[in-house]
Amino acid sequence: MQTKSLWGLGDDLRRSILRHMLIARGVDEEARQLQKQGALDLWLSCQGQEAAQVGSAIAVGPEATIFPSYREHAVALTRGVTGDELLAQWAGRTFCGWNPQDRRFFPYTLVFAAQTLHGVGYSIGRRLQGLDDLVVVYVGDGATSEGDMSEAMNLAAVESASVLFICQNNGWAISKPAAEQMLTTVADRARGFGIESALIPGDDPELVHRECVRAADHIRNRRSPYLIEIQVGRIHGHSTSDAQEVYRGEDDIARATAADPVVAYTGRLTEQGVVDDEWLLCVESEVRDIREQLMKRYAS
Ligand SMILES: Cc1ncc(C[n+]2csc(CCOP(=O)(O)OP(=O)(O)O)c2C)c(N)n1
């Protein structure tokens, strides 16, 4: 029997969301292990942010062009970038492992916040050419302190650009806590630029999905930008080079780990009978195959 979630999502979509979250978790964990073995130069884990990333990526649909920061692995994988393509850059094998045009997913931007202006400019250019101009820009809380972000929000507002800014606020810019970076929320700041916004929790992919569908509708119908600030938990350090225990309290790390959205969503769909052991074993085996392929390709 087909059941519906609180937000009206059907079982197939809910299973697809969970599958993407589990694949993202597996690829991320494999990359962390490979980095420890020296096979990758660096890895910035997205563990704890899968609900925000998969929920939003599916909600905006395949036509939207995505401008990521450097931690949107779950978005990339949901968009069809393979684990191999994703890891290649971090192994120093390429500047970008995928074709940004084909995937409508631009290269990672290590100069943080630069992608905000690239995204707004791209959307304006697409509109001038009469093409689908919906652009999604992912940005971290720390990057919103850059001048580029303010310029991008202002430009998007005055040009009525079709841009959805998604700020994943994990509470940290490396070791700098969000409370020391800003005195308002990012969502409030957007309103100061004339951009409508929402501040939402990032532990439930279905809620994120619903808010992003609404935001994309708003952008398409009103031809004006929108910003969603998603509160997420960071389970691991900023990167594999970062010892978060030095500056982050044990309780904060424990809270993020306990709130793990992948564990929570797996439990929820199991309890509701949307997935069963057979389905979970099947996805587990798919994830194991992906991890084995990555290990063979990178650990040698
Ligand atoms: C322009 C620029 N300044 C400084 C850095 C160094 N740096 C890399 S990540 C980072 C913090 C980013 O924090 P946030 O935007 O919150 O993203 P998160 O890593 O938490 O996802 C900094 C300062 C950089 N990459 N680019």
Ligand SMILES: [Mg+2]
């Ligand atoms: Mg951050």
